[in-house]
Amino acid sequence: MTTTLDHRKSGKAAHVAPPPTSRRPKLLQYNWFGGLAGWLWLGVVIIPIYWIVITSFKLQADYYSTNPLVPPANPSLENYRFVLEHDFVRYFFNSVIVTVGAVAPAIVASFMAAYAIVRGSSVSRFLRTVNGVFLMGLAIPLQAVIIPVYLIIIKLQMYDTLGAIILPSIAFAIPLSVLVLSNFIRDIPKELFESMRIDGATEWGTLWRLALPLTRPALVTVTIYQGLQVWNGFLLPLILTQNPDKRVLPLALTAFQGQYNINIPAVLASVVLTTLPILVLYVVGRRQLLSGLTAGFGK
Amino acid sequence: MAWPALIAFTIFGVIPLFGVLYLSFSSWNGLSETIPMSGLESWKSVLSDPGLPHALWVTFLIMALSWLAQTPISILLGVFIAKHARYRSVLAVLFFVPLLLSQVAISITYKMLLDPNFGLGAGLGLEFLQQDWLGDSTLAVGVVIFVVSWQWIPFHSLIYQGGVRQIPASMYEAAEIDGAGRVRKFFSITLPQLKYTIITSSTLMVVGSLTFFDLIWVLTAGGPGDATRALAVDMYQRGFKATLMGPASVIAVILVLLGLGLALLLRRLGGRDATESQLEGA
Numbered sequence: 001m002t003t004t005l006d007h008r009k010s011g012k013a014a015h016v017a018p019p020p021t022s023r024r025p026k027l028l029q030y031n032w033f034g035g036l037a038g039w040l041w042l043g044v045v046i047i048p049i050y051w052i053v054i055t056s057f058k059l060q061a062d063y064y065s066t067n068p069l070v071p072p073a074n075p076s077l078e079n080y081r082f083v084l085e086h087d088f089v090r091y092f093f094n095s096v097i098v099t100v101g102a103v104a105p106a107i108v109a110s111f112m113a114a115y116a117i118v119r120g121s122s123v124s125r126f127l128r129t130v131n132g133v134f135l136m137g138l139a140i141p142l143q144a145v146i147i148p149v150y151l152i153i154i155k156l157q158m159y160d161t162l163g164a165i166i167l168p169s170i171a172f173a174i175p176l177s178v179l180v181l182s183n184f185i186r187d188i189p190k191e192l193f194e195s196m197r198i199d200g201a202t203e204w205g206t207l208w209r210l211a212l213p214l215t216r217p218a219l220v221t222v223t224i225y226q227g228l229q230v231w232n233g234f235l236l237p238l239i240l241t242q243n244p245d246k247r248v249l250p251l252a253l254t255a256f257q258g259q260y261n262i263n264i265p266a267v268l269a270s271v272v273l274t275t276l277p278i279l280v281l282y283v284v285g286r287r288q289l290l291s292g293l294t295a296g297f298g299k
Numbered sequence: 300m301a302w303p304a305l306i307a308f309t310i311f312g313v314i315p316l317f318g319v320l321y322l323s324f325s326s327w328n329g330l331s332e333t334i335p336m337s338g339l340e341s342w343k344s345v346l347s348d349p350g351l352p353h354a355l356w357v358t359f360l361i362m363a364l365s366w367l368a369q370t371p372i373s374i375l376l377g378v379f380i381a382k383h384a385r386y387r388s389v390l391a392v393l394f395f396v397p398l399l400l401s402q403v404a405i406s407i408t409y410k411m412l413l414d415p416n417f418g419l420g421a422g423l424g425l426e427f428l429q430q431d432w433l434g435d436s437t438l439a440v441g442v443v444i445f446v447v448s449w450q451w452i453p454f455h456s457l458i459y460q461g462g463v464r465q466i467p468a469s470m471y472e473a474a475e476i477d478g479a480g481r482v483r484k485f486f487s488i489t490l491p492q493l494k495y496t497i498i499t500s501s502t503l504m505v506v507g508s509l510t511f512f513d514l515i516w517v518l519t520a521g522g523p524g525d526a527t528r529a530l531a532v533d534m535y536q537r538g539f540k541a542t543l544m545g546p547a548s549v550i551a552v553i554l555v556l557l558g559l560g561l562a563l564l565l566r567r568l569g570g571r572d573a574t575e576s577q578l579e580g581a
Binding site: 034035037038039041042044045046048049051052063064066067068069105106108109110112113115116117127130133134137139140141142143144145146147148149150151152167168170171172174175178203207228231232234235239249250251253254257264267268271274275278279282286 | 380396404
């Protein structure tokens with residue numbers, strides 16, 4: 001990623017050219033400082049999460065009377081029952097609809113665009129411009145354009161629908177997805193494309209049978225990443241919907257906190273329920289997500 | 300094949316970018332059918348409003364201090380988890396969890412944890428934790444920076460991990476033959492070799508910090524007073540709370556300009572083309 005280019009540019013280590021297997025620095029002695037810092041940071045990360053989980057199983061009365069870091073003596077599912085009875089299921093499905101509805105089209109569109117850009121940029125000025133637009137798009141924050149987006153959604157008469165969240169979410173998932181996917185497609189050896197062409201494959205055929213399978217790790221990565229973004233998105237639902245029927249989970253969490261803020265364990269149970277699907281996804285797709293993220297951003 | 304993506308992004312990304320400039324010359328209230336134009340009025344009112352320098356200051360403060368907090372810790376953690384040891388990869392898995400939580404969930408959690416009466420401090424009887432964290436102007440800014448760092452350090456340490464793994468082992472071997480110790484190797488090899496990674500990570504941090512909204516809004520709603528009223532929060536309050544879309548659009552234009560300016564500045568520091576292939580010679 002970075003250093004291969006660094007060497008070429010700086011020239012100072014150009015003679016090194018190590019085989020890929022010897023790149024990893026060896027572990028020579030135990031790094032006490034690093035170890036200590038690592039475990040310390042683990043504590044910083046884990047304590048709040050641990051607190052969320054154990055508190056969500058506490059009865060309200062216990063919450064005020066027990067040590068906050070001691071697990072409940074009588075773990076109770078009462079809070080989860082309470083949350084599930086208060087429309088949580090509806091908000092959950094709203095979130096599922098919005099996330100799937102936004103991420104699936106965004107990834108398909110981004111993949112096609114990335115393929116076209118990689119294959120065509122050398123001959124097409126138009127595609128180079130398109131690529132430039134997406135690269136510029138990386139620097140456009142959603143916050144900065146939310147007012148016109150709100151206006152467009154009103155003009156489309158989509159205010160207060162789930163579609164109002166979905167459409168802008170698709171658009172804002174595109175620039176980064178195109179960047180990551182085109183980085184992967186660009187690394188497919190040119191000879192493979194040439195041999196496909198000699199075999200008489202069309203561009204669509206090449207896209208489906210060559211680029212798609214070879215890009216699958218990156219596709220999984222951007223899908224998980226964008227899924228995370230949309231699932232956790234707050235600004236678009238906050239501004240583009242109003243009706244409690246259209247609430248997605250992050251919005252429901254704030255509403256819930258406002259309504260039941262005396263019932264802290266119940267609010268934390270809803271935090272756990274909101275995060276659980278993402279956590280499952282992370283456990284399943286972790287390697288892909290991590291490797292893809294480093295490849296996408298490490299440049 | 301690039302059309303669907305281009306159309307989608309044009310409608311909700313490119314057109315709004317010009318739209319926000321257009322709206323900054325209007326006095327739209329966010330509700331009316333027609334959009335009355337008012338020339339430079341919104342610009343004048345925002346630029347003469349002492350709220351703007353304050354919001355810029357808060358934004359800069361959060362940007363600079365969260366960069367200072369996140370960068371060294373992320374580099375150290377990145378170097379640490381880059382080495383191949385089983386327990387380190389387990390740690391790396393756990394480190395990532397804060398990134399999975401929504402900013403809303405994180406903010407709600409910290410709000411409760413830091414409650415002076417019922418939070419962690421009161422529960423454990425820890426005097427220093429029992430402050431009115433979100434009610435005091437200085438402390439509230441500190442809490443925002445802490446929570447931001449809590450969520451994003453894992454991500455940046457991951458980027459650094461990737462960067463560290465690209466450093467050729469032979470450089471370290473050569474340094475060892477020359478008798479360099481661990482600290483020397485870190486400052487003479489690791490850090491200089493991570494130059495571009497540092498620029499990438501800093502760009503994401505700095506440009507990203509312009510857009511902190513969810514977290515601040517749920518944690519403090521810009522308060523106490525206007526202590527944490529950063530630009531994005533300021534824009535939301537002017538636009539969607541006070542229904543002054545003109546002035547809010549002015550803030551949005553400033554946000555775009557700042558974002559682009561910072562991105563270009565950092566890119567110049569890096570001096571590299573992000574579209575280059577990752578493969579040597581490709």
